[in-house]
Amino acid sequence: MNYSLNPSLYDDEVEQEPIRAGFGRGLKAAGEANDKIVALCADLTDSTKMSDFKAAFPERFIEMGIAEQNLVTVASGLARAGKVPFTSSYAAFSPGRNWEQIRTTITLNDQPVKIIGSHAGVSVGPDGATHQMLEDIALMRVLPNMVVIAPGDSIEAEKATRAVAENGKPSYLRLAREKTPVFSKVDSPFEIGKAYVLREGHDITLLGTGTMTYQLLVAAQQLESRGIHAEVVHVPTIKPLDEATILASVQKTGRAVTAEEAQINGGFGGAVAELLSENLPTPLLRVGMRDRFGESGDPDELIRHFRLDGDSIAEDVKEFVSKTPRYHQGF
Amino acid sequence: MGGKLTVTQLEQKANKIRQDIINMLVEAGSGHSAGPLDLADIMTALYFNIMNIDPSKPEWSERDLFFLSNGHCVPVQYAAMAERGYFPVEELGTLRKFGSRLQGHPERTKLPGLENTSGPLGSGLSQAAGYAYSLQYLDNARHRWVYVVTGDGELNEGNIWEAAMFAGKYKLSQLIVFVDRNNIQIDGSTESVMPLEDLRGKWESFGWHVQEIDGHNIESIIDAASMARAISNKPSVIISHTIPGKGVDFMEYDYHWHGNPPGTIEPPGSPPKADQAKQALMKLRTLDGKITPGDLH
Numbered sequence: 001m002n003y004s005l006n007p008s009l010y011d012d013e014v015e016q017e018p019i020r021a022g023f024g025r026g027l028k029a030a031g032e033a034n035d036k037i038v039a040l041c042a043d044l045t046d047s048t049k050m051s052d053f054k055a056a057f058p059e060r061f062i063e064m065g066i067a068e069q070n071l072v073t074v075a076s077g078l079a080r081a082g083k084v085p086f087t088s089s090y091a092a093f094s095p096g097r098n099w100e101q102i103r104t105t106i107t108l109n110d111q112p113v114k115i116i117g118s119h120a121g122v123s124v125g126p127d128g129a130t131h132q133m134l135e136d137i138a139l140m141r142v143l144p145n146m147v148v149i150a151p152g153d154s155i156e157a158e159k160a161t162r163a164v165a166e167n168g169k170p171s172y173l174r175l176a177r178e179k180t181p182v183f184s185k186v187d188s189p190f191e192i193g194k195a196y197v198l199r200e201g202h203d204i205t206l207l208g209t210g211t212m213t214y215q216l217l218v219a220a221q222q223l224e225s226r227g228i229h230a231e232v233v234h235v236p237t238i239k240p241l242d243e244a245t246i247l248a249s250v251q252k253t254g255r256a257v258t259a260e261e262a263q264i265n266g267g268f269g270g271a272v273a274e275l276l277s278e279n280l281p282t283p284l285l286r287v288g289m290r291d292r293f294g295e296s297g298d299p300d301e302l303i304r305h306f307r308l309d310g311d312s313i314a315e316d317v318k319e320f321v322s323k324t325p326r327y328h329q330g331f
Numbered sequence: 332m333g334g335k336l337t338v339t340q341l342e343q344k345a346n347k348i349r350q351d352i353i354n355m356l357v358e359a360g361s362g363h364s365a366g367p368l369d370l371a372d373i374m375t376a377l378y379f380n381i382m383n384i385d386p387s388k389p390e391w392s393e394r395d396l397f398f399l400s401n402g403h404c405v406p407v408q409y410a411a412m413a414e415r416g417y418f419p420v421e422e423l424g425t426l427r428k429f430g431s432r433l434q435g436h437p438e439r440t441k442l443p444g445l446e447n448t449s450g451p452l453g454s455g456l457s458q459a460a461g462y463a464y465s466l467q468y469l470d471n472a473r474h475r476w477v478y479v480v481t482g483d484g485e486l487n488e489g490n491i492w493e494a495a496m497f498a499g500k501y502k503l504s505q506l507i508v509f510v511d512r513n514n515i516q517i518d519g520s521t522e523s524v525m526p527l528e529d530l531r532g533k534w535e536s537f538g539w540h541v542q543e544i545d546g547h548n549i550e551s552i553i554d555a556a557s558m559a560r561a562i563s564n565k566p567s568v569i570i571s572h573t574i575p576g577k578g579v580d581f582m583e584y585d586y587h588w589h590g591n592p593p594g595t596i597e598p599p600g601s602p603p604k605a606d607q608a609k610q611a612l613m614k615l616r617t618l619d620g621k622i623t624p625g626d627l628h
Contacts, residue, residue, distance in 0.1 A: 070493035073454040077461020080446060083469065101454050109439050109448040
């Protein structure tokens, strides 16, 4: 394990920043490095933080209006013309509304268009269920050729943006609206398709994607004091999944938990369930939205209500451990 | 290729493409008949006169672009491409078969010379608009043109009007769209399924330059494209009035042939299934007086 975590990670005053802010910085930096990069937005330029790029490269920014189907299909045409288009809207609208266009003109057509879905998850808060996108991970990861990434914090979002700018593939980047704790550091590693062990343990593997990794770190800290030594693995890339890292950890611990601010059905939890059932059948607890929609409320209130906070996860994991036998090879 | 084909030669080429289409569809046993047949004249004009292309270099950086938005009409594009020299005419017989580059709906990654993947309707115009935007605003390539064919039933799709609004806003003057106005779609006439008129007025109100032509008159097609290229401050749409199934009398005007090949259905007034392909070819081959019906037996 060589992942350097933010030393003030467990402090109450841990630095917080919206993940989308990291995307904004990353896109501007990617635009400086590569003049083929263009940015398209569906009337949410400040909100999705494409504004940094727009200010720096107005001639490479295209305002699309509130038209998400056209947003991604025009991007497909721009990619045919040799450009690297980044498209942004709220995840509920893109890829929520335009899935078929993404399927046909971007993934089947294999064009390196980047779909940026901001404001994903219940932490969108007061806007309510219509705007709290929970199905995007499932929608995007079933598409052949598509890369799916949910960065854990703003620093990682910046790195992920730079990485997808140069990967030559259709890619989906999932962003959150609210400020969230920054658990990584500028020199922490990020590579598409890699998972990272953030904390070692031997009793259970906690696998997190997106902002939920922070909640798992908090949960692991609490579990430690109750005598449960949890290993925390951060999985920012949901597709392609880092199967080797996940299997190696689960092989060691014999129990697994996934956490995501999304539907567990078909989402990250679904992806890990598929991997384990085919390779290493293991008792699995999936933390996330359990086949239901969100609702209006304060983001922290909603996170607690749906038991997505570190305290709730620690309790649920403790119960899971107490009544679940550890997997042993050959049992 | 030395010099451009004469109008008469283009008409003969369009007829050959219609025969290719009948043969392809009969061999494939499925596919659309009416649209591909009625687009033969437009596609011939594009591939043999209007577009600056080189079949030996499908990715040539100076080429004009063709985007098919109504992907189900791809048999006519395949036939035009084969006749133009992109691939052997014999390969047309592989349409819709396992392992073929000629997929039932066009896939860019399968066949060099295709610019886009389409089939689900309404997104080809946007893809073309994206390319046209790049040429006009990002590449400073004002001498290249982006041609599109859409169906008329396809204009039911909201995605089309999002693209129309976008192209109008950015005055994408290198974007030239042929609407195949054949008045049919799968469930019946376009005006009974979902009325499109006032179609000219719709496009004009979105900021487009509109022409209406006889979509079977090769000279009109070439002239309209020339006019469209001369309009430098708007995208252009050419509403091309066509007869669905053009060239095969028992198919003409009959929406039953929208989604079926010869030999699969027997709508009122058509020959028995077993004779349909032969009669279609006979009709087409006698059009230019070169082959007598007796030669077909």
